[in-house]
Amino acid sequence: MIFGLSTKKSKKILLPLIFALLLCLPTGCGVIDRTAAGPSVTRAPQRAIATTAEPYEAYTDAASSSADPAANRYAGFTFSGDDAIFLGSFESEIYGALWVYLQNGALAFMNEYGSIVHVIDACGAEADGSGEGNLTAQDMDFDGYTDFSVPDPQNEGRSLCWLWDRNIHTFVFSSPLSALPDPVFVPAEKTIYSVKRVTSQYSIETAYQWIDGILEPVAHWEHLPEQKKTISGAKQIDPETAILDDVKEALIILTTKEEDNCRWLCGIEDTNVVRLSYDLYDEEDQVMLFAFRGVTPGTTTVVFRYTALESGDYLTQKTYNIIADDELTLTVVAV
Numbered sequence: 001m002i003f004g005l006s007t008k009k010s011k012k013i014l015l016p017l018i019f020a021l022l023l024c025l026p027t028g029c030g031v032i033d034r035t036a037a038g039p040s041v042t043r044a045p046q047r048a049i050a051t052t053a054e055p056y057e058a059y060t061d062a063a064s065s066s067a068d069p070a071a072n073r074y075a076g077f078t079f080s081g082d083d084a085i086f087l088g089s090f091e092s093e094i095y096g097a098l099w100v101y102l103q104n105g106a107l108a109f110m111n112e113y114g115s116i117v118h119v120i121d122a123c124g125a126e127a128d129g130s131g132e133g134n135l136t137a138q139d140m141d142f143d144g145y146t147d148f149s150v151p152d153p154q155n156e157g158r159s160l161c162w163l164w165d166r167n168i169h170t171f172v173f174s175s176p177l178s179a180l181p182d183p184v185f186v187p188a189e190k191t192i193y194s195v196k197r198v199t200s201q202y203s204i205e206t207a208y209q210w211i212d213g214i215l216e217p218v219a220h221w222e223h224l225p226e227q228k229k230t231i232s233g234a235k236q237i238d239p240e241t242a243i244l245d246d247v248k249e250a251l252i253i254l255t256t257k258e259e260d261n262c263r264w265l266c267g268i269e270d271t272n273v274v275r276l277s278y279d280l281y282d283e284e285d286q287v288m289l290f291a292f293r294g295v296t297p298g299t300t301t302v303v304f305r306y307t308a309l310e311s312g313d314y315l316t317q318k319t320y321n322i323i324a325d326d327e328l329t330l331t332v333v334a335v
Contacts, residue, residue, distance in 0.1 A: 074119040088135025250330035270300035294324030
């Protein structure tokens with residue numbers, strides 16, 4: 001007996017019901033091809049989009065992310081299959097497969113069901129015209145979430161970069177990353193390497209790391225086709241040096257000469273002890289200022305080379321030991 005019915009009667013009732021349910025089910029199932037150019041745009045909703053996060057005005061500093069819900073720039077955005085240009089796709093840890101489209105100065109993110117989940121400012125991004133997309137996805141701030149970039153149409157060798165912001169649950173434009181030429185991301189070191197070509201034979205490589213959410217340079221290197229050497233016949237200079245130490249952020253200031261067409265370059269032997277906070281060139285006073293801060297207690301050697309911008313050769317060098325005590329107060333000692 002089933003709910004008071006005889007077995008024969010229950011079969012007469014249940015069999016038609018099961019047959020009717022089978023007719024209502026899809027006739028087959030398939031595997032989503034995530035290498036394709038996204039869901040058919042005809043499936044995209046042709047209406048005002050309700051995104052999962054407040055639309056925002058992209059800002060310049062991705063390290064201290066904040067969104068202004070009042071701006072609500074794309075609250076009335078409507079996806080158009082005729083106007084949208086495919087930029088690429090990637091796997092999101094939050095949404096799964098996402099397809100990215102460029103439409104009227106905005107980036108629209110479509111999930112595998114044909115729904116728009118984010119709309120953000122394109123910040124000048126352009127399609128490459130191939131129809132296959134030019135988007136690159138990787139974890140660029142080493143937080144475990146996939147970020148993405150597209151080539152910067154105004155600056156060859158650079159890319160416009162967006163980082164996933166866990167606080168506001170959307171992608172945020174990163175000015176610091178977008179300013180780096182040819183960045184190479186090394187997750188094992190949590191370091192980004194960028195090479196700036198000064199001449200065809202001379203380039204400067206800089207290592208960057210995210211420190212307290214801020215992208216900071218931690219070391220510089222010179223790259224030359226031949227072994228570096230001092231300029232033959234050049235007069236050695238003895239630069240004036242100013243040191244401010246016994247503080248949390250030590251300063252080393254070195255003089256330059258405009259007619260030399262040279263700059264001081266800094267190399268840190270152990271960036272686990274000391275890191276370069278920033279370096280500045282004061283054109284009016286013709287000095288270069290280097291600021292350092294401690295990471296862990298210890299001692300490391302820091303080398304400065306007065307390097308010619310055209311050839312990459314150096315006139316002279318200055319060497320210091322920087323000591324970080326247990327409270328990370330720095331002391332600078334000339335070698």
